[in-house]
Amino acid sequence: MDVLKKVPVREQDPEVRAHNFEEVCLGYNTEEAQLEAQRCLKCKNARCIEGCPVNIDIPGFIREIEKGDPSSAYKVLSNYSALPAVCGRVCPQESQCEERCIRGIKGEPVSIGKLERYAADWARENGVKPDMPSEKKGKKVAVIGSGPAGLTCAGDLAKLGYDVTIFEALHEPGGVLVYGIPEFRLPKESVVKSEIENVKALGVKIETNVVIGKSVTIDELMEEEGYEAVFIGSGAGLPKFMGIPGENANGVFSANEYLTRNNLMKAFDATYDTPIAAGQTVAVVGGGNVAMDAARTALRLGAKVYVVYRRSEEELPARTEEVHHAKEEGIIFKLLTNPTEILVDENGWVKGMKCEEMELLEPDASGRRRPVPKKDSEFELPVDTVIMSLGTSPNPLISSTTEGLDINKYNCIVADEETGKTTKEGVFAGGDAVIGAATVILAMGAGKKAAKAIDEYLNNKTEKSL
Amino acid sequence: MYQILKKEVLNPTVTLMEIDAPMVARKAEPGQFIILRADEEGERIPLTIADYNREKGTVTIIYQIVGATTEALNHLEEGDSLHDFVGPLGRATETEGKKKVAVVGGGVGCAIAYPVVKKFHEQGAEVHAIVGFRNKDLVILEDEFRANSSKLFLMSDDGSCGEKGLVTDALKRLIDSGEKYDEVITIGPLIMMKFVSKLTKEYGIKTVASMNPVMVDGTGMCGGCRLSVGGKTKFACVDGPEFDAHEVDFDEAMERSTMYRPFERKAHEETCNLFHKEVR
């Protein structure tokens, strides 16, 4: 074994997986996991921990894997994270825990994510559950949104003995984990559902089909329904469009719509009723994780797919692993390319996309290299479908219906970074709703901090009233 | 689960259901809608809140059987339950301060128009209800409209009931005869709303159209329901469903409403086959 290299992880062959929705990465088996665990130096001053937004005791859980005790490894993980099987799969490890790993100085870092996934999957397959809460506080807390932020906050509060109810607008809990991230990266039935079951096993109630701000407001929850604190984890679900001509033509979708039809509504599975206009030649505009997911979904639905991004490969915001996988599967990258118009046929359908080539200027004050159009470089990309993946912002449904809840100019809820405290008494917030579209683990970190702050807030309130 | 407490056939293709949904009933206002899923594999479809009873905790929906999902919905009976039922969604009709209005409904759009008519009526406004149907077999809610409006003008394409002609004919005549409306509200097929809008624009009467684009989530998350209004992109589920009719790009909306047609046809055939087999 070469200690400078990660133990390679088995993956579905690119030729095969381009035609199915099963998980791409197959994960480590016990033997592989133990081998990889040996590469970890179990550093006293483990720098990897600082790179993890929820500060998981990484050498701690890896040590248990090495000993051949994945059950204990899972116990260590669940002290820090409610969704280890999710994070092991979708965290951008290369810029977080693994980026700081000592092993990474000379060779490849320890494969922390894959080990985390191994322990969590083992626990699930072997029926290991997180520990149940001991005491009951007899106090109600409402959590809005069942994405990673809400689930984490709810789980932590339940562990502290609170009576927690999550309110979710959609018919299925999970947030982006169910409607955004596709099956082939994050299996819904086996992984997401069972992690949500673990949160429920702690006593958390989940009420789906409730849109806060419409079905009921935060003020009503607090004044009429006896919730003493509220956590808002409503995400950043409002899609952006470019504002170029032709954008409302038939065949132009937001990545959210395309992915929701396929993931939440399961359009890829013929037993479900929701249709998807998958397209034969698809341009995905954007370069983030969402763009990669949309592109790889369209590919699996049978399309030839271009990713159109206005900067260069270096600036692609998507995880390197996803870009690598996308290329292996045959996605064509049109970099330094910017759409200027969507061409529409006489029936109102997309028939092509006008683009211009870009070049990058020297880095400006912000350190980013600004793309500018090259002169006379316009060309036409022959596509029948365009998926806009330009980012999302928080939905104003909640902020516009809650008295005294401030937002900033990006529609993000104003909240304290450490506690999630908002401008409204008893109301806390975190995740994408506060910082804009970010990552699963940052949302979880925010949910965790808010749970702690809510506990402190409610303890103080009780003391004062005594 | 949301139980079907009552099911009533209004005409061969239009059915009314009363659903047990206390949380929706508590907040429902005219102009708003719900999204339902009949079963686990079903699609999410929006239907207008045709009526509600806050005490009983019920919401009434009226739907026309046009495709696979409405067909499947129609095979459920009293006592059965809907898998999902979420709302109220969208913005309520702005009724405040309007003394005299004309509400123009067409076909099943009349189900959507009815709660709006009722609300204006309850608030003491003078309401002229102009409702149009293809023929007399398709007429719905005639008594309800009569009871809740100052005047009812019933129109049919073939003259088999009410007066022969289009709703725009009736509206034009009323305006020409000197009726002064604070606002015209139009709800029905896109093509009808387009012509109502064209007519009132000529007369400079403020007009609101209730738009019904294809929706998925109904919370502003997918952008599938977008429309061009005054040259700007709007999401009907959160910014609407009612918009200033004179600003709406109806032609674009008509094109967008056909986007899934090939898929819908296939789905409808399959659903019909499915139910045929079960019947036999």
Ligand SMILES: Cc1cc2nc3c(=O)[nH]c(=O)nc-3n(C[C@H](O)[C@H](O)[C@H](O)COP(=O)(O)OP(=O)(O)OC[C@H]3O[C@@H](n4cnc5c(N)ncnc54)[C@H](O)[C@@H]3O)c2cc1C
């Ligand atoms: C396609 C895609 C791929 C991604 N890939 C990755 C990845 O690989 N790695 C990674 O770390 N991150 C990834 N992300 C980002 C990550 O998923 C998000 O940052 C994270 O899910 C945010 O969590 P959250 O809990 O704040 O919000 P969300 O996950 O957005 O959950 C919010 C929930 O609140 C609900 N809600 C909203 N408004 C209301 C309301 N008014 N009432 C009731 N409920 C409401 C929503 O329906 C939703 O279920 C991806 C995102 C997308 C869209």
Ligand SMILES: Cc1cc2nc3c(=O)[nH]c(=O)nc-3n(C[C@H](O)[C@H](O)[C@H](O)COP(=O)(O)OP(=O)(O)OC[C@H]3O[C@@H](n4cnc5c(N)ncnc54)[C@H](O)[C@@H]3O)c2cc1C
């Ligand atoms: C805000 C709103 C309120 C509505 N209120 C009513 C109502 O009170 N009564 C009523 O009968 N109908 C109403 N509709 C229309 C109703 O949603 C569609 O008739 C229904 O979705 C058709 O589904 P289907 O599978 O039976 O038919 P399909 O064969 O799938 O579709 C037939 C046509 O219905 C439209 N449609 C299809 N899917 C959707 C969808 N997901 N969302 C919206 N429209 C769709 C399309 O124009 C399509 O061509 C409303 C629509 C909206 C947006």
Ligand code: SF4
């Ligand atoms: S949660 Fe994410 S960042 Fe933290 S250790 Fe696991 S993979 Fe790394």
Ligand code: SF4
């Ligand atoms: S820094 Fe790397 S080697 Fe050290 S404990 Fe963390 S994972 Fe192990």
Ligand code: FES
């Ligand atoms: S239905 Fe999805 S944004 Fe309106």
Ligand SMILES: [Mg+2]
């Ligand atoms: Mg349908």
